[in-house]
Amino acid sequence: MDYHPIRKLEFELPQAICRHHCLFCANYGGQPTEPPLTREESVALVEDFAEMGGEVLVVTGGEPLECPFAYEIMRCAHRRGLSVVLYSAGYLVDEAAADALALVPVEKVYITILGEEETHDRITGSRGSYSRGLSAISLLSRRRIAVGINFIPMKPNYAEWRRVFSAVQAAGAQEFRLTELMPQGRAWENRALLELDTAEYRFLLEDIAGRPLELGRVAAHTLNGRHLLRLPRRAVALPAAHVFRRPDRHHRHARGIRHPVPGGKNQAWEQEA
């Protein structure tokens, strides 16, 4: 049997329950598993991954910085030769946290910014989340940590993408990444409110391209395809200690789920397994 080592592991840290209530959250703000992985088990998982030939540890949640041993996990990954990438809402990134992340060191931090201030705060359900997100970008980039932005185009925000681009660029972000809405979890429940129709999708793509486009099947994949395909061997570790091979185009598989429940990602990946 061929052996394909996992190169990239997305680790949803235990006890990483997010304080935001995003309308589109596929993961209901993080999964409260009982019992969650312990500190020792989490470190062992990272060590195993490194030993198996892993290269990149992507630290996610919920909000991964809520995990009481998030920094220990990241430091362990770095000591073991892994690149560390963090996905965060940014609300816990103050001066001290930015210093600690620079010390790990974290190679890249992705912060989710979802619109201008009023729109962003409405989507996250958390007043002040926009200014905390922008502050995180600027604190991290001042410490020379590369910062990327996840912008998920949805009905309430797609027309604002250009102004968001300017704001995050001014704050120091180096990458503006468009991520497709995954109709799962709350995004499934709020699909009618959020999901772009064909005309809106066309407007967005043509606005980005600055010209009319021939839109066929390909257009639907150009937003995010390159990111998803960059590393073909990917896996996901969940707080309950399940590790799944991650489908390269997870949103396609997620669409097959009719009644997602909290923990819906497990369902998607179990179906895939």
Ligand code: SF4
């Ligand atoms: S910030 Fe992320 S984890 Fe938190 S609720 Fe929003 S989408 Fe979910």
